[in-house]
Amino acid sequence: MHSADRLARxxxxxxxxxVAAFFLLPMVRLVGVAGSGPNGMAEYVAILTNPRHFAxxxxxxxxxxxxxxxxLAIGTVVxxxxxxxxxxxxxxxxxxxxxxxxxxxVVVGFMVILLAGRQGLLSSLSMGLGMGRWVxxxxxxxxxxxxxxxxxxxxxxxxxxxxxxxxxALEEAARSLGAxxxxxxxxVTLPGIAPALMASGAIAFATAMGAFGTAFTLATRIDVLxxxxxxxxxxxxxxxxxxxxxxxxxxxxxxxxxxSRNLAGGGVAAAG
Amino acid sequence: MKTHRLxxxxxxxxxxxxxxxxxVPAGASILAGFTANYFRGVSSGLTLDWVKQVLAxxxxxxxxxxxxxxxxxxxxxVLAVPAAWALVRRPSRLARIVEEVVTLPVAVPGxxxxxxxxxxxxxxxEFRMSPAFILTGHVLYTLPFMLRAVMAVLAAVDIRSLEExxxxxxxxxxxxxxxxxxxxxxxxxxxxxxxxxxxxxxxFNLTWMLHTPLTKTLPVGLADSYASMRLEIASAYTLVFFVxxxxxxxxxxxxxxxxxxxx
Numbered sequence: 001m002h003s004a005d006r007l008a009r010x011x012x013x014x015x016x017x018x019v020a021a022f023f024l025l026p027m028v029r030l031v032g033v034a035g036s037g038p039n040g041m042a043e044y045v046a047i048l049t050n051p052r053h054f055a056x057x058x059x060x061x062x063x064x065x066x067x068x069x070x071x072l073a074i075g076t077v078v079x080x081x082x083x084x085x086x087x088x089x090x091x092x093x094x095x096x097x098x099x100x101x102x103x104x105x106v107v108v109g110f111m112v113i114l115l116a117g118r119q120g121l122l123s124s125l126s127m128g129l130g131m132g133r134w135v136x137x138x139x140x141x142x143x144x145x146x147x148x149x150x151x152x153x154x155x156x157x158x159x160x161x162x163x164x165x166x167x168x169a170l171e172e173a174a175r176s177l178g179a180x181x182x183x184x185x186x187x188v189t190l191p192g193i194a195p196a197l198m199a200s201g202a203i204a205f206a207t208a209m210g211a212f213g214t215a216f217t218l219a220t221r222i223d224v225l226x227x228x229x230x231x232x233x234x235x236x237x238x239x240x241x242x243x244x245x246x247x248x249x250x251x252x253x254x255x256x257x258x259x260s261r262n263l264a265g266g267g268v269a270a271a272g
Numbered sequence: 273m274k275t276h277r278l279x280x281x282x283x284x285x286x287x288x289x290x291x292x293x294x295x296v297p298a299g300a301s302i303l304a305g306f307t308a309n310y311f312r313g314v315s316s317g318l319t320l321d322w323v324k325q326v327l328a329x330x331x332x333x334x335x336x337x338x339x340x341x342x343x344x345x346x347x348x349x350v351l352a353v354p355a356a357w358a359l360v361r362r363p364s365r366l367a368r369i370v371e372e373v374v375t376l377p378v379a380v381p382g383x384x385x386x387x388x389x390x391x392x393x394x395x396x397x398e399f400r401m402s403p404a405f406i407l408t409g410h411v412l413y414t415l416p417f418m419l420r421a422v423m424a425v426l427a428a429v430d431i432r433s434l435e436e437x438x439x440x441x442x443x444x445x446x447x448x449x450x451x452x453x454x455x456x457x458x459x460x461x462x463x464x465x466x467x468x469x470x471x472x473x474x475x476f477n478l479t480w481m482l483h484t485p486l487t488k489t490l491p492v493g494l495a496d497s498y499a500s501m502r503l504e505i506a507s508a509y510t511l512v513f514f515v516x517x518x519x520x521x522x523x524x525x526x527x528x529x530x531x532x533x534x535x
Contacts (some may be wrong), residue, residue, distance in 0.1 A: 004435075004445040008361060011354035012370065015415075018351055019374055020407050026388035030328055033391050078290050091288070096291045099521055100298070104474035106495045110510060111297035119311060119503055121300055149294060159478035190433040194436040199469035210381025213491070233481075243391065245300060267494050 021204050030243050037240025046241060047248040053228065055239075059246075060225040063140060064208035072197055074148070079159035080189070094160075101153040103212020105146075112137045112146045113220060133215045138219040148213040151204035152209040162196030193246050195264040202260030206253040305505035310504075322508035326497075333493035334516075340403060340489060341472040344410040348418040348468050351411070353461060356422035357453050361432055371423075374418040382477025385412065389424070390481065403487045409478040414471050418464035425460030426453070463527055470520045474513075490516075493522060 009025060017071070037043045047053045117137040126134040136142050166189065174184045185188050190197070212226040225245065233242035283444060309316035327334075353375075359367045377385055389409060392402050433455060438452045454461075476491040483492050490513055497506045 004361070004439075004448075007445040008358035011358040015351045015355040015374065016370065018411070019415075022389065022393075022412055023377055023385075024373070026385075026392035029392040030384070030388040037411065074286060074290055077283055077286045080282075081287050086281075093287065093291055095522075095525065097287075098525065099518070100294050101524075102470045102474055102517065102521055104476045104491050106476045106491050106498065107474070107510060107513065108507065110301065110498050112496070113498070114297040114300045114507075115293075121296065151292065152294065165501050170367070181279065206379065211477065211478070212381070212383050213495070216480065217495060226381065226383055229387070230481075233387060239391065242387060246381065246387050250380040250384040253381055254376070257379045 007195065028246055030247060034243035034247055035240070036240075038245075039240070043240050043244040044247070046244055048126040053245065056223045056225055056228050059140075059223055060209060063144060063147070063224065067144060067151065067208040068201050068205045070144075071148050071151045072201050075152060075155040075159050075200070076190075077198070078156050078194070079163050079193075083160055083163035097156055098153045102150065102159065104152070105150060105211050105212075105215075106217050108146050108150045109214040109217025111149060112142050112214070116142055116145065134270040135184045137222070141224055142218050142224060143215055147204075147211065150211065150214065151207055155200040155204055158196050158200040159193060162193040166192045182255065198260050202256050202264075206256050209256075210249055210253050301507045301510045304504055305511035306508075307504065307517040310507070322504045323511065325505060326512055327511045330493045330497070331491075332489045333490045334512065335380070336403060336487065337473050337490035339517075340407050341469045342409060343403075344414055344472040345465055345468050347407070347411045348415055349461070349465070352418040352464070353422055353454075353457065354416055354449070354461075356419050356426060356457070357431070357449060359419075360423050360426040361435070364440070374419055378410045378416050378529075379411030382409075382413065382475075383393075383481065385409065386478045386481035401486065402483055406479055406482045406487060406489065409482050410472045410475055413470040413475065413478060417467045417471065418461075422457050423469065425457050425463075429456050431456060450477050463524075466520060466524050466527060470517060470524060473517060473520070474535070 004069055034043055035041050039046065042049070052271065082090065082097075100108075114120055115137070116135060118135055120135065120137060122134045126132060136145075170192070171184050171188050174188045179187065210226060212230065215224055215227050216224055216230070225248070229242050229245045229249065232238040232245065304310040304316065305313055306318050306320070308319045308321075315379060350503075355370075359371055386409060389405070389412075393405070401406055429484075434452055434456065435448050438448045443451065474491060475489075476495065479489050480495065481494055483489065488496070494506075494509055494513060497509045
């Protein structure tokens, strides 16, 4: 098997060189640039010490947590419904719910504009009903809608697979032992799909933290971390701050994904 | 188990609402792309003018995106498929570390990745100005998907015993790779390829930072049109994007159902 080992090493070499040259080296450079600004090493913790950046961090974390909670709640209801019921049109419904899986953030932003923008559907609907004009696309609420739109299909795919693997006999046993509907849900069903909830929740959270396309389409006025990094880099040419903030952002998303992978026990394929 | 009627009604309501939330804006965008004046509604007439204008204005972005997607696919095939075999055939600490490092770019936001690339290589003008700069970013971002898809299939078919069989018949390692490993990995390669092309065509986070005025991809053009064009043109452009991406997504769905584990 010696020659096979040599071939394997030869096969790994291009991958290693590519990742070293275009990922590891640039990351080292990023860390270097972050520490080379007028504030020196202090820039690394600017996200915590600079009140404006800290406020942005808190807002981004809160938004991501809200998106995760909402997506998981909707996703669980829909996944349980679709996995437990067979009816005419179900495959079509599943397709509709999972098709936007790979819509990029910019397109999702445009969907929010069409839904809740100045010429949006909700705007004309609320006008028609005489309830004033609903326009929330260009605010934190629009961003929230966009991230839920972005993450819902992914979460659904994972949750539906998990619900289908769940043994219905467990729930029946709990019922026959006298547990109520809510108790079965709380004590049997939800713990059963907990790893899937954890995994898809982590991806939804990480995506909402780092996504840039949706925020970019909706407005430059929304203070989330990704927009701050972008403005610092392109408009203010403040490379050190942009680098330091993106390191902080990268550490947060990486930690969330790694944590969920350890808790949920492998098999978590992260998606950008 | 019979579902309670009220529970059923509630679940159905949430499901339909979610489907409407996802599909209605997409439908509105398709309709707007064909409507003469969206503000006045469909009564203003249907037209193909907006689509024609988009093709006249933005066809270079469409071709560039297709080119970069195919280039990304070629690069990920060459880099990831042989490596996936090497990693699966002898699971070790080193193999774990390599897999972990290659997968890292997915966990790091595209913005950070793009900044790092610009800071490291932005000074090399020929590279910075060429589509190869975007290509590099896309390869970095999609590599893990190809690697994982192929590794999952190779692990599922127990490639090691198949290879041992071929080896006992006197096949050299290279022969085994081409005649045993590749045919068995076909499903994973196809699933990975669909994923890579879909992701590359839609990639924006990295691309927006890496592009130059002469290297605009489709999503970059989309962002431009959302910011500066009338709604009908932006919608028609989105429509063109849907025409490109939806067949890929449908293929991914179909394929995911038959192979299951490859995702």
